[in-house]
Amino acid sequence: MTDPRTGLIHHPYEPPAGFDAPAPGVFKASTVIFKDTAALHARAWKDKTGYTYGLHGTPTTFTLEARIASLEGGLQTLLVPSGLAAISLVDMALLKHGDEVLIPDNAYGPNKEFARHELAAWGITHRFFDPMDPAALAAMIGPATRLVWLEAPGSVTMEFPDLPAFVRIAKHRGVLTALDNTWGAGLAFNAFDLPLAEGGSVGVDISVQALTKYASGGADVLMGSVTTRDEALHLRLKLCHMRTGWGVGANDVELVLRALPTMALRYDAQDWAGRRLAEWWEARPEVTHVLHPALPESPGHDHWQRLSRRTAGLFSVVFDERYSAAQVDAFVDALQLFKIGFSWAGPVSLVVPYGLASMRAKPTWKGAVVRFSLGLEAVDDLIADCAQALTVVGR
Known part of the structure; x- marks a missing residue:
């Protein structure tokens, strides 16, 4: 093997064994190399005792x-x-x-x-x-x-x-x-x-x-x-x-x-923030319901309480029927820290308005629904953001 181009691909060096670190190693592969045909024929992927192809696991x-x-x-x-x-x-x-x-x-x-x-x-x-x-x-x-x-x-x-x-x-x-x-x-x-x-x-x-x-x-x-x-x-x-x-x-x-490793910390932080913001919304005259499993008035609260004491940083509010869908959209547009977007559990707080008529066979509530996903911002800032956005719809 005298040509350096071949040596770049088939270089004999192997790093010493025994390296360890907090983060697991990252193995990228579509092709998996077998030592010989016996290894090829013997290798199994269903029970994770070996590797055969990237789709089957690394x-x-x-x-x-x-x-x-x-x-x-x-x-x-x-x-x-x-x-x-x-x-x-x-x-x-x-x-x-x-x-x-x-x-x-x-x-x-x-x-x-x-x-x-x-x-x-x-x-x-x-x-x-x-x-x-x-x-x-x-x-x-x-x-x-x-x-x-x-x-x-x-x-x-x-x-x-x-x-x-x-x-x-x-x-x-x-x-x-x-x-x-x-x-x-x-x-x-x-x-x-x-x-x-x-x-x-x-x-x-x-x-x-x-x-x-x-x-x-x-x-x-x-x-x-x-x-x-x-x-x-x-x-x-x-x-x-x-x-x-x-x-x-x-x-x-x-x-x-x-x-x-930080998942539980983030979950609990967003849980705490979500409860605080949900409780703030309970006192607001603009909404008729705050839908959060930890709140006693939320449907299924007793079922949640028998299983858990934790909640995700996610809840919804139902606006009073006197507010049109356009007014609720205007409230959402006026939010500054809450960004409009789907998904949740990330570092940025999110908000999305929904119309229940298109989502449920028999909608339980009337009025526009807005879902909040709490990120990792200071909850007092998120409360202030909701308060200033409500000024665009009035009471």
Whole structure:
């Protein structure tokens, strides 16, 4: 090997072993090198005892998967490019033509849209159930029902369901449950060990997260996770994951790994700030409801209280009907520290106005809804920002 061009690619140097540091190493690969053909034939990827191809895992992705599984209280985790990809992976892996999936009416909108369009095109039916009525779910489960989605709390309107009751009903009927646990983030409660009122516990079969939110915390990463405790169920998901080619970039995994040590600190800081701002809004005459699970008047407060003492820095307010949608939009536009944008759990506080009529089969409240996501700014500054923005709509 005399040509330096070849030497740049096949250089014999290997750094000494034994290097260690707080941050895990970052391994980037599509191709994985095998020592010989025997190693090629013997290598397995399903049980993570070896490496075969970048899509099937690297030391970097295996490390994040193990940490998310521990955080969630599960045993195995799969990484996908977004939270919505996590939802669609579960649906594709577990549902087939003729099956039915049941989804709470207050679920994350793209979950419902995936059912309305892609699943429907594949001959998979869906129905939406009342997220606060376990008896309604029990009556709806039929012979074709294979999967029940749950969300705690509901998207935008923040109703907190009686999770253990819903899970117990589904298990009694032999139906799998999947929880969108992005809000809880593995910190607010253990989705695989939910206490029952009469004693004992019950757990969901699958917990998904948008790691885009709290696990990342920087508003600069898109990633999702699918966590289970059952090995056979994990394998069903993993095989679909392999066949559909889901992959995540090593640099994105690195950013999430770097953020995980501060995740609980950020969650608690935004929890505290969110409660303070929500309590401030309770005293405002412009709104009729403040939707935050920690507030006694918020739907499902008792259910939340039985499971947790933590809440994400996320809540919504319902403006009085006397304010038009244009007036509410003007309030949102007048905010200076709150930026208009989707997602949450990043360092910058966000705000989005919503119209419930287009989101719910039977809207519970009348009036425009505004969702606040608390960042890491000083909460007194955020309160002052809301106060000055309200001057544009008057009383």
